[in-house]
Amino acid sequence: MEDCKKAFKRYRLRPRMLRDVANRQFSTSVLGHPVSFPICISPTAGQGFADIEGDKATAKAAESLNTIMIVSNCAFFTYKDISLAAPNAMLWFQMHLYKDRAVTRFLVTHAERAGFKAVVITVDAPVIGNRRGMKRGVMMAPREKYRMVNYYDPNNPEIRSAIANGDISLWEYATDQLVTTETWDGIKWLRGITKLPIVVKGVLTGNSAIEAVQAGVDAILVSAHGGRQLDGVLATIDALPEVVKAIKGSGVEVYMDGGVRMGTDVFKALALGARTVFLGRPILWGLANDGENGVKKVLEIVRDEFSLTMALTGCSKLDDIKASMVVHESQYLSKL
Incomplete structure (x- = not known):
């Protein structure tokens, strides 16, 4: 993530001067749904560790500012509980394609009934990466206390019994459900069981983006999984232009997360082809600081910085943001 x-x-930014920027408009739409600004919320696990209201508080913040929240499958509350807490929020749900297709189907049905508007499939985790921070004990909560309630069918007596008897924790059950043999055919299968839009999260190359489009996805979230899955992968802002170019004209939307901290970052991502950006860690920081209000404050800070960046670069609307307004420093350094 540091990368x-x-x-x-x-x-680097290449601003235009003497433009009328008195009134700046940055509302947009994502998969056809209007949002107030192109800054949304990435799925992050363990929100209940940051605040007692966890995912529900984050959903309320998203609702109040009219933006999208992707709810992690590792949420502390059920999809229904989160939806009831923020009934007008635009909620998507994140999951993997699990070994037990019945579990996958259950999760999709569960989220659909709760009113979620899209399914986000993480595609960069056929296995769990070398999470050094977790090995060092950064995440101290016992796995069995981590109520990842959306991971399994609570009506399945075998799973309930195994967890209750301590034979397996929810974390162990969930990671055991990851599939090392999964292919893009899994996305095609998913397309056959839901009418919800499908977003794939974790694509970093043009080739994978093309395969995603061929599999029938509606959007691609360029993401490096918070930098926790594989050392040495491309930074997402570096990968973004290749993905955008590879599927140009397909009608598939492209988003990105990873490393977004300031309004200038949002501007750069949009200039390089992202329709919107998603925030992960900053949302958790806001949640830990002041719950729902903390999440709102984080979003407002980045939004206001983005508005300021638009003004200082001569942009009054999102369509004014062009690729020519952002240049990699190597283009200058190579000429020295």
């Missing part, structure tokens, strides 16, 4: 943050700094 993702540093990568943003290597892109």
Whole structure:
């Protein structure tokens, strides 16, 4: 993730001068749903560790500011509970394609009934990466206390019995459900069981983006899984242009997360082809600081910085933001 943050700094802005920027408009739509600004919320696990209301508080913040929240499958509350807490929020749900297709089907049905508007499939985790922070004990809560209630069918007596008897924790059950043999055919199967839009999260190359489009996805979230899955992968802002170029004209939307911390980062991502950005860690920081209000404050800070960046670059609307307004520093350094 440090690489993702540093990568943003290597892109320079090329502002235009003497433009009327008195009134700046940055509302947009994502998968046809209107949002107030192109800054949304990525799925992050363990929100209940940050605040007792966890995912529900984050959903309320998203609702109040009219933006999208992707709810992690590792949420502390059920999809229904989160939806009831923020009935007018635009909620998507994140999951994997699990070994037990019945579990996958159950999760999709569960989220559909709760009113969620899209399914986000994480595609960069056929296995769990080398999570060094977790190995060092950064995440101290016992796995069995981590109520990942959306991971399994609570009506399945075998699973309930195994967890209750301590034979397996929810975390162990969930990670055991990851599939090392999964292919894009899994997305095609998913397309056959739901009418919800499908977003794939974790694509970093043009080739994978093309395969995603061929599999029938509606959107691609360029993401490096918070930098926790694989050392040395591309920073997401560096991967973004290749993905956008590879599927140009397909009608599939492209988003990105990873390393977004400031309004200038949002501007750079949009200039390079993202329709919107998603925030992960900053949302958790706001949640830990002041619950729902903390999440709102984080979103408002980044939104206001983005508005300021638009003004200082001569943009009054999102369509004014062009790729020519952002350049990688290497284009200058190579001429020295």
